[in-house]
Amino acid sequence: MSDTAQAIAEEIFRRKNRARHAAAALPIEEKLRRLVSMQQRANEIRRSTGRLLMRVWELGPSIRST
């Protein structure tokens, strides 16, 4: 691998790392909204492959609107 390619890859990994730490620092309410979104997307895949669907959580008004 060339030095340039390595530098690009390292920068990509650094950005990913920063994004993950930013995601970890989000308020719990935002994480729960992301969870519901992930559950819905997981169900799209499950539906298309004929698998049992996952229950999607209902968050409650304060969490939905925070």
Place this chain on the structure above:
Amino acid sequence: MEATLAILNELETSGLVGRYAIGGAMAAFFYAEAVVTEDLDAFVLLTAQNTGLVTLTPLYEFLKQRGATEEREHLWLAGTLLQLIPAYDPLTEESVREAVDHTVGSACTHVMRVEHLIAIALKTGRAKDFARISLLLEEATVDAPLLDAILQRHQLLPRWNVFKLRTS
């Protein structure tokens, strides 16, 4: 979710459980990024009945009176798939007792400390548990002396050393 936590708090106030605490993937959300999960693990300190028998039946009855329905080994309770798990060893009992209070929306709840989550995952030892440990070590603020004391108290240091060797 908020309604579920409110009912869990009611369960505790009723005296049917000594205390409850959120564990598992949902507890990890308080310390690291969210990952997909289907259920909310609530560990409970059971109070022994007059017979000395320890059973989840009164808890299930209490929750069903509040609208819960059984789904396989879970309960669907106020919009959340709930897994009630009795604290089953000294480590999980300590984790529930020492859980910390957090607010979620308008509800207050008890959440296991990150150091206890790591110790429980280490003891459980499935691939997904090791993945959770790695995630927590990378993203959470872990109190190293506290983790060390927990691992020592529950004879988990040999497993910890193996885990560290595998991941180093």
